[in-house]
Amino acid sequence: MSKNKSLNLNQIFSKIKLINILKDENIPDWQRELIEELWKYYEQFENGIVLWSLDYISDLVKSVTEKYKEQIEEEIREGEKGEILQ
Amino acid sequence: MSKESTVFLQRIKIRNWAQYEDLELEFPVPQKLDEEMPIIFFIGRNGAGKTRLFQAIRLVLFGETDSAFEGTKDFFEFFPLKKKEQFIKKLLKGEHIPNQSILISLTFKEITTEGIICLHKFTKTFLFSNFFLRQKEGKINLQYKEMETSIKYHYREPPNTWAEKTENEFKSKINLWFPIETRDFYFFDGEKLNELMVKNQDKKVKFINDIILRKSDHYKITQILNTTKTLQEQFQQKANKIKRKNDLVRQSQQSIKAVEEDIKNIQRQIKSTEDLIYKLKKQQEEIENKLKELELSKEKVEQIKENKTKIQQFQEINQKLQIEYTKLTNSLGDNSRKIYDFEWILIWDVLNEVLKDLEDKYQKNIIPSKLNKSMYDVILARKRCICSKTELTEEQERNIRAERELAIDERLNDEARRFLELLKSKREAIPEKIQQIIKHREECIKHIKRLQELGDKPSVDENQEEKFIQFMSLVQEKTDILPKLSAAEESLKNLKEELEGMELVKQEELDLLVRRKAAEGRIEDADLWEYVTRKTNKTLENCRNKLKEQIIQYIKDQTGTTFLALIEPKEEYAGVYIDDNWNFGYYMKDCPNIPIVGENGPSKGQYHILGLSFLHSISGTTSCKIPIFFDTPLGRIDEIHKANIGKNLPYMFEGTQVILFLTGSEAKDMIEFISGRHGYLIKNENNYQAKCEPIETTEYDIEQTLERIEKENIQWEQQIKETKIIVEGD
Numbered sequence: 001m002s003k004n005k006s007l008n009l010n011q012i013f014s015k016i017k018l019i020n021i022l023k024d025e026n027i028p029d030w031q032r033e034l035i036e037e038l039w040k041y042y043e044q045f046e047n048g049i050v051l052w053s054l055d056y057i058s059d060l061v062k063s064v065t066e067k068y069k070e071q072i073e074e075e076i077r078e079g080e081k082g083e084i085l086q
Numbered sequence: 087m088s089k090e091s092t093v094f095l096q097r098i099k100i101r102n103w104a105q106y107e108d109l110e111l112e113f114p115v116p117q118k119l120d121e122e123m124p125i126i127f128f129i130g131r132n133g134a135g136k137t138r139l140f141q142a143i144r145l146v147l148f149g150e151t152d153s154a155f156e157g158t159k160d161f162f163e164f165f166p167l168k169k170k171e172q173f174i175k176k177l178l179k180g181e182h183i184p185n186q187s188i189l190i191s192l193t194f195k196e197i198t199t200e201g202i203i204c205l206h207k208f209t210k211t212f213l214f215s216n217f218f219l220r221q222k223e224g225k226i227n228l229q230y231k232e233m234e235t236s237i238k239y240h241y242r243e244p245p246n247t248w249a250e251k252t253e254n255e256f257k258s259k260i261n262l263w264f265p266i267e268t269r270d271f272y273f274f275d276g277e278k279l280n281e282l283m284v285k286n287q288d289k290k291v292k293f294i295n296d297i298i299l300r301k302s303d304h305y306k307i308t309q310i311l312n313t314t315k316t317l318q319e320q321f322q323q324k325a326n327k328i329k330r331k332n333d334l335v336r337q338s339q340q341s342i343k344a345v346e347e348d349i350k351n352i353q354r355q356i357k358s359t360e361d362l363i364y365k366l367k368k369q370q371e372e373i374e375n376k377l378k379e380l381e382l383s384k385e386k387v388e389q390i391k392e393n394k395t396k397i398q399q400f401q402e403i404n405q406k407l408q409i410e411y412t413k414l415t416n417s418l419g420d421n422s423r424k425i426y427d428f429e430w431i432l433i434w435d436v437l438n439e440v441l442k443d444l445e446d447k448y449q450k451n452i453i454p455s456k457l458n459k460s461m462y463d464v465i466l467a468r469k470r471c472i473c474s475k476t477e478l479t480e481e482q483e484r485n486i487r488a489e490r491e492l493a494i495d496e497r498l499n500d501e502a503r504r505f506l507e508l509l510k511s512k513r514e515a516i517p518e519k520i521q522q523i524i525k526h527r528e529e530c531i532k533h534i535k536r537l538q539e540l541g542d543k544p545s546v547d548e549n550q551e552e553k554f555i556q557f558m559s560l561v562q563e564k565t566d567i568l569p570k571l572s573a574a575e576e577s578l579k580n581l582k583e584e585l586e587g588m589e590l591v592k593q594e595e596l597d598l599l600v601r602r603k604a605a606e607g608r609i610e611d612a613d614l615w616e617y618v619t620r621k622t623n624k625t626l627e628n629c630r631n632k633l634k635e636q637i638i639q640y641i642k643d644q645t646g647t648t649f650l651a652l653i654e655p656k657e658e659y660a661g662v663y664i665d666d667n668w669n670f671g672y673y674m675k676d677c678p679n680i681p682i683v684g685e686n687g688p689s690k691g692q693y694h695i696l697g698l699s700f701l702h703s704i705s706g707t708t709s710c711k712i713p714i715f716f717d718t719p720l721g722r723i724d725e726i727h728k729a730n731i732g733k734n735l736p737y738m739f740e741g742t743q744v745i746l747f748l749t750g751s752e753a754k755d756m757i758e759f760i761s762g763r764h765g766y767l768i769k770n771e772n773n774y775q776a777k778c779e780p781i782e783t784t785e786y787d788i789e790q791t792l793e794r795i796e797k798e799n800i801q802w803e804q805q806i807k808e809t810k811i812i813v814e815g816d
Contacts (some may be wrong), residue, residue, distance in 0.1 A: 016636045016747040021629045029278055034622050038310050046306075047200060058320070058615075061622075065614050072614055 028075060030068035034061065090199045091207075092119055092711040093141075093263060094743045097187045097193035102186065104138035104164045105776035114764055115195050117203075117742070127746040127760050128778065129753045129791065130768030131799040135776040136747040138164075139768070141337050144273055146190045146210045147260050152275075154705045161188055161212050162230060168775065170228050177228070183217040206255060207240040207248070265296045272714055276721030279697040283670060290668040294704070298637050306633075307630045315622050328612050332601065338599035345592045352585045359578045366571040373564045380557050387557065412804055437662035644703035645670075645696070652695050654726045662696065670696045691723045698731065702738045710800060714745040720752045728755035735759050750795045753788065761785045767795075 001045050020033065044050045062082070065072060100109040114124045130136050141151040151159065165188060173183050189211040199202075223478070239256035240248045250261075264272055271293065283290075296715065298304055352722035400587035649672065653659050662683035663671035671683025672692065688696060698719075705714065719730045719735075732755050735744070746760070753760060765783045770776040781791055 018629055022630050027625050031622050032626055042306055042310055061615055061618055065618050
């Protein structure tokens with residue numbers, strides 16, 4: 001009896017993941033980092049290591065913003081320019 | 087179901103449910119996720135109790151025995167018949183029946199990807215009390231008065247002891263593992279699959295949405311988004327609040343600026359007013375200096391004023407006198423004429439009277455004709471002369487006088503004399519009148535002369551008058567300046583008051599600005615945070631949508647792949663058709679563009695395979711793998727497909743616990759699949775007390791068992807027929 005590989009769903013379905021979608025997305029570094037941090041935090045929560053806290057996520061957003069402040073500000077300026085041009 | 091884990095049914099415990107008076111089964115389950123997943127199957131003859139076991143599991147988990155359950159079922163119907171019969175006998179003897187219960191308990195083992203093992207025990211008990219008998223249509227029935235249902239959920243995370251959870255936690259856990267829409271798929275009834283695939287459209291759509299929602303990453307994104315969206319709103323509110331505060335600060339700054347501008351304007355106005363006042367005062371000073379230079383005392387000014395008035399009065403009088411003088415001069419001429427005329431009027435009157443008298447006399451022939459005639463002629467001539475108003479020449483006058491003297495002849499009669507006397511007296515009165523007029527005239531001339539003397543002599547000297555004019559113009563100028571000055575001073579006062587007010591306003595605004603500045607926030611940061619969360623949320627939503635699309639596409643593709651693996655003859659089929667509403671069909675290779683769907687679509691057998699393929703594809707999408715229970719999995723499909731499904735089933739549900747309830751013929755068709763697995767034979771020799779015994783599962787042993795089942799089936803059918811004959815015979 002030969003094993004029908006196309007019926008092994010675990011291998012196929014495991015590819016449908018956020019991480020794989022993010023790879024294809026053209027998103028800025030700060031967004032990628034924030035999403036990864038959020039993801040890590042969620043997994044910690046899921047594993048019962050931490051409690052879910054809005055304050056913690058707020059701090060996360062603030063620290064990423066601080067780290068990439070110039071890049072984000074540049075992005076906003078570009079966005080505003082784009083809006084004006086439109 | 088966010089954490090990835092696998093759930094297995096580890097133990098079943100049943101008391102007093104249908105054929106099962108007392109059943110306890112412990113299934114082999116893996117200790118780790120990478121261990122091979124044991125497949126469990128039950129076989130037994132018809133009526134042995136396979137479906138009752140299947141229903142018992144559903145009843146504990148969902149409170150229903152099947153999807154058509156309406157929730158009003160009397161579960162005492164499932165109480166073992168043999169026991170019921172014993173109770174009837176006891177009650178007939180007057181014995182007491184103690185409280186009885188149906189108990190079903192399921193223990194699930196959950197292993198997470200991190201290797202954490204948990205145990206979940208779900209127990210449902212129906213407690214019946216106060217039994218009595220009721221006779222109905224000639225039969226005696228056992229009844230109860232009260233029924234209590236208890237639902238228990240115990241949780242254990244070894245090595246800890248069991249902890250009791252609430253009924254709500256029981257329900258939420260079951261709903262998490264087996265959402266309502268998924269139950270008919272996870273409790274797969276081959277007999278009903280066709281119906282499920284064709285009719286239950288809403289269920290399918292809900293089910294797929296539920297699968298997507300529960301897909302691990304999709305679920306995680308949703309959970310994260312729930313928080314980050316709240317956060318975004320908070321940042322938005324914060325940014326707005328700060329914006330509002332900063333707007334207020336800007337408003338204050340602008341109003342301070344406006345007030346300062348106003349103050350500047352007022353200050354400019356004050357300056358120009360002050361300049362004006364200065365100029366006016368200077369002018370006033372200059373005038374006063376000039377007035378001083380003129381050195382005119384008040385008395386002098388008064389005298390000059392008086393003189394000026396007098397001059398005016400004299401001039402007026404002079405003018406009047408001049409008029410009067412002219413009048414009088416004219417009057418003198420008139421008087422001369424009047425005198426002359428008066429003389430002649432008198433004569434005329436006398437003449438008229440004489441003439442009238444003469445005419446009368448003449449007509450009466452009283453007067454001698456000679457005198458009459460000559461007199462008459464004289465009078466007529468005089469009359470004509472007067473009437474023509476021509477001046478009489480001296481000669482004419484002499485003639486008249488001579489005629490008059492002639493008239494005054496002795497020969498004149500008395501009447502002529504009286505006339506002459508009258509004439510004389512009247513004439514004497516005339517010079518008197520003339521004399522009066524002449525006198526008046528002389529007086530006038532005299533008066534005129536006096537007036538002329540007065541009018542021609544001014545009493546003020548010219549230099550003084552010039553000075554006076556200059557003085558008066560300066561005084562006027564000074565008088566004109568005064569209202570201007572007082573208006574300017576008034577305006578200055580107002581402006582200063584206004585300035586003071588403005589200063590106060592400015593101070594108030596400054597205070598407000600200080601307060602507002604104290605509350606001013608860092609707008610840039612709140613805006614940035616809002617932007618960051620908004621953009622991240624958008625990306626996460628995009629990713630979630632893509633995940634959803636990929637999951638749906640995966641389900642459709644995988645259903646097609648599985649269908650093509652199971653369907654026969656393979657060479658005729660091109661793939662599966664699934665529309666957006668999850669209507670199923672397929673494509674044939676001959677017509678690869680036309681889907682076979684709807685009323686002329688798949689046959690019941692084809693739907694069965696489509697349903698199995700669909701179930702297979704969705705079983706791969708859940709992050710938590712839960713057991714799948716198949717009752718009569720092969721249903722109404724033909725031999726070729728049975729073999730095909732049997733061959734592929736081990737791979738289709740790899741990693742998932744599969745529990746099969748097989749008829750003898752299904753077991754035969756799937757013998758290749760079930761050999762070497764964990765098999766149980768449901769034995770029910772007297773049709774009341776079923777038992778599950780583990781069996782050897784080599785192909786040979788299974789075949790032997792199936793042969794036994796076949797024999798039992800024949801015996802059972804025979805037994806039923808005999809029972810019927812006995813019942814009918816009674």
